[in-house]
Amino acid sequence: MTARRTLAAAAALLGAALLGGCAMPTIPSIQPWVKPYERERLADPIMKLSRDAVPDKHFEHVRVVREAARGATGFQGGGCGCN
Amino acid sequence: MAATRAAIGLWRRLLALLGSLLGGLLVVPSARAVDLPENKGEALIHSYSGGGVKANGPAFLVRKSILDKVSLTGTYYLDAVSNASIDVVTTASPYKETRHEFGLSADYVYRDAQLTFGLMTSHEPDYVANTGSFDVTQEVFGGMTTIAFGFTRASDTVKKHNEPEFHDTADHWQYRLGATQILTPRWLVSANFEALSDEGYLASPYRVARVFGAAVPERTPRTRSGRAAKLRLVGDLGNRDAMHVEYRYFSDTWDIKAHTAEIGYSRYFGENWLADSFFRYYSQTHALFYSDNATSETTYVSRNRQLSTFNDMGLGGRVSYTVRRVPGRYDVKLNGSYEYTRFKFKDFTDLRDGSLYGYASSVIQVYLSATY
Numbered sequence: 001m002t003a004r005r006t007l008a009a010a011a012a013l014l015g016a017a018l019l020g021g022c023a024m025p026t027i028p029s030i031q032p033w034v035k036p037y038e039r040e041r042l043a044d045p046i047m048k049l050s051r052d053a054v055p056d057k058h059f060e061h062v063r064v065v066r067e068a069a070r071g072a073t074g075f076q077g078g079g080c081g082c083n
Numbered sequence: 084m085a086a087t088r089a090a091i092g093l094w095r096r097l098l099a100l101l102g103s104l105l106g107g108l109l110v111v112p113s114a115r116a117v118d119l120p121e122n123k124g125e126a127l128i129h130s131y132s133g134g135g136v137k138a139n140g141p142a143f144l145v146r147k148s149i150l151d152k153v154s155l156t157g158t159y160y161l162d163a164v165s166n167a168s169i170d171v172v173t174t175a176s177p178y179k180e181t182r183h184e185f186g187l188s189a190d191y192v193y194r195d196a197q198l199t200f201g202l203m204t205s206h207e208p209d210y211v212a213n214t215g216s217f218d219v220t221q222e223v224f225g226g227m228t229t230i231a232f233g234f235t236r237a238s239d240t241v242k243k244h245n246e247p248e249f250h251d252t253a254d255h256w257q258y259r260l261g262a263t264q265i266l267t268p269r270w271l272v273s274a275n276f277e278a279l280s281d282e283g284y285l286a287s288p289y290r291v292a293r294v295f296g297a298a299v300p301e302r303t304p305r306t307r308s309g310r311a312a313k314l315r316l317v318g319d320l321g322n323r324d325a326m327h328v329e330y331r332y333f334s335d336t337w338d339i340k341a342h343t344a345e346i347g348y349s350r351y352f353g354e355n356w357l358a359d360s361f362f363r364y365y366s367q368t369h370a371l372f373y374s375d376n377a378t379s380e381t382t383y384v385s386r387n388r389q390l391s392t393f394n395d396m397g398l399g400g401r402v403s404y405t406v407r408r409v410p411g412r413y414d415v416k417l418n419g420s421y422e423y424t425r426f427k428f429k430d431f432t433d434l435r436d437g438s439l440y441g442y443a444s445s446v447i448q449v450y451l452s453a454t455y
Contacts, residue, residue, distance in 0.1 A: 032225030038268040039226075041319040046349050046357065047271065049315070051403075054125045054144045054158065055420060055448045062131055062446055066426070068367050068389055069333035069341035071277035071311035074261060 049074050116194050117222055119154045122147050124453045133424070133444020135167040140181075158186035158203075169442075170388070173434040174291050174298060178244075182207045188216075195222040199233075209242040209288075218259075231261040231275075243288040253283030269319040279309040279335075292386040293376040301385040304372070309335035313343075324350035333367075339390065341367035355405040363424075366394035375430050388440070391431040397424035399446075413455040420448040 041047070050056040064070055123146045130139040140161035148154040161184075167177035188201035201216040218233030235257040243249035261275035286303035293299070315329035331343040347361035370390040372383035399422030408414040428440045 032227045034227055034265050034268055036226060039265065041269055042265060042271060044319070044325075046323075046325045046351070047317050047319060049273070049317075052125055052418070052450070052452050054127050054142045054160070055129070055418070055450055058127065058129045058142065058160075058448060059420075059422070059446065062444075063365075066389060066444075067341065067365055067395070068335075068337075068339045068370070069309075069311065069331070069343060069365070071257065071279050071309065071333065072259065072261075072275040072313040072331055074273070074275050074313070074315075 117192050117197050117220075119148045119151065119192050119197075120146060120156075120190055122154075122455045124455070125450060127448055127450035130447045131444065134169060134426070134442035135172060135177075136164065138162050138164045152191065154190040156186070156188045156190070158184075158188075160184040160186075169433060169440055170290055175289060180208055195226070196220065209244055211240040211242075213238050214255075227265045229263045231259070231263075233257075233259045235259075239283070241284045241288065246288075249288055251284035251288075253281060253285060255282075256280040269321070271317045273315045273317075275311075275313045275315075277311045279307075279311070281307040286385065287387070290385075290387055292374070292384040294374075294380065294384060295378065296376060299384070301387065302372075302383045303385055303387075304337065304383055307335055307337055309333060309339075322350075324348065337370040337372070337390070339367055339370050341365065355408075357403040359401040359403075361397075361399050363397040363399070364394070365396075368392050369430060373430075375432050386431075388428060388431040392429040393426060393431070394429075395424050395426045397422050399423070403452075413453060415451065415453045418448070418450050418452060420446070422446040 045051050060073060123144065125142075125144040127142040128139070129142060131137065140163045142158070142160040144156065144158045146154055146156040160182075162182040163179070164182065165177070165179045171177055182205060184203065184205040186201065186203040188199055191198045191200075197220045199216075199218040201214075201218075203212075203214040203216075205212040205214075214235060214237040216233060216235040218231065220229055220231040222229050235255070237255040237257075239253040239255070241249075241251045241253060257277060257279050259275065259277040261273060263271060263273040266272055283305060285305065285307055286301050290301050291298040292301040311331060311333040313329060313331035315327060317325065317327040319325050326346070326348050328346045329344070331341075333339070333341040333343070343363070343365045345361055345363040347359060349357065349359040351357050369392040370385065372381060373385050373387070373390045375386060375391070377384050399420065401418060401420040403416050403418045406415045406417050422445070424444045424446075426442050426444070431440050432438060433440045
């Protein structure tokens with residue numbers, strides 16, 4: 001628990017320091033390094049996690065009813081009997 | 084309830100940590116605004132066959148934006164199931180039933196944020212599930228980072244055929260958090276975390292367990308909490324092709340631990356064709372109270388093979404053909420998907436001959452998708 005509190009306090013301090021505009025001497029300010037005009041390839045449908053919601057949800061449904069693991073897929077979950 | 088409180092506590096701590104980190108990221112101003120999801124229609128015929136189970140039916144999605152601020156999505160999904168699985172043929176009678184699922188969701192965008200509210204209801208003769216969800220995505224750091232978080236709450240009613248006095252409920256909570264980071268003009272990485280909590284009747288009123296060789300109704304704990312974490316890397320390979328690799332770890336309070344790994348490759352062919360392929364591997368350890376044939380009396384006992392030790396390997400692909408495209412106005416695609424999966428169980432036997440059970444399954448999808 002102490003480690004978690006320390007981590008949370010450090011993160012809060014870092015966030016507050018950056019938000020307040022006071023640059024820390026040891027951490028340089030990081031700027032976005034990929035400009036919007038350089039993101040054409042990333043916007044292509046071939047890079048998407050899911051291009052079509054219904055067929056991907058069907059694949060996910062087939063897996064959830066046969067395997068015990070669930071979650072963190074990037075899709076919203078839903079309930080069904082499937083027992 | 085203790086499991087639920089633990090999940091909520093973890094969620095609060097994560098939000099507090101996220102808020103602290105966002106304080107740093109938000110200093111980068113952004114003049115961009117996210118777009119609403121595009122207007123879309125999908126019409127799908129799906130078919131599953133494997134292990135004595137067949138499930139097929141149509142599914143539809145229609146999405147339309149209103150005043151460029153809100154986008155409404157309606158979905159319908161039908162599963163016509165005929166079940167003659169290993170459980171059913173060895174302990175009960177094959178049956179057929181139909182599941183209907185209706186969904187309605189609304190997306191709302193404000194500057195760099197997108198809010199999604201969703202409702203879903205699923206009806207089977209012996210199971211009704213109602214689900215509500217709320218998700219937020221927020222672009223930060225000049226659009227290079229997308230933070231996503233969401234919540235799902237579901238409430239189920241469990242009934243049993245030919246036993247009208249049987250009635251029970253199950254409640255589900257899911258809390259998710261994710262981030263996608265642009266690494267280079269060609270590579271993206273995303274991390275997702277989800278905490279899941281279930282409470283209520285989490286068994287099947289039909290399934291039986293085996294204790295000293297005798298069939299007894301399965302007894303399953305009424306609470307379950309799980310955690311899942313996934314890492315995904317996607318890259319453009321430079322020749323109108325791309326690849327992805329991902330890994331997910333899952334564990335829960337029933338002592339199930341699962342690994343999922345997937346690798347995929349996608350490529351355009353000509354102007355109108357796009358092909359995807361993937362290989363997926365999954366393995367899990369069994370639940371504490373799972374037993375193929377228990378040799379001691381315990382509070383909980385189950386022979387649900389979904390809770391056993393097993394692995395599966397799947398190989399799949401999808402082909403999309405652009406039937407017609409008018410840039411800026413609409414496009415229509417015809418798509419076909421197929422996945423073959425092989426299951427190997429390590430501690431679940433076929434009662435007919437005593438051998439370890441295994442089966443293969445196939446998923447076929449044919450669908451039309453259109454943007455307008």
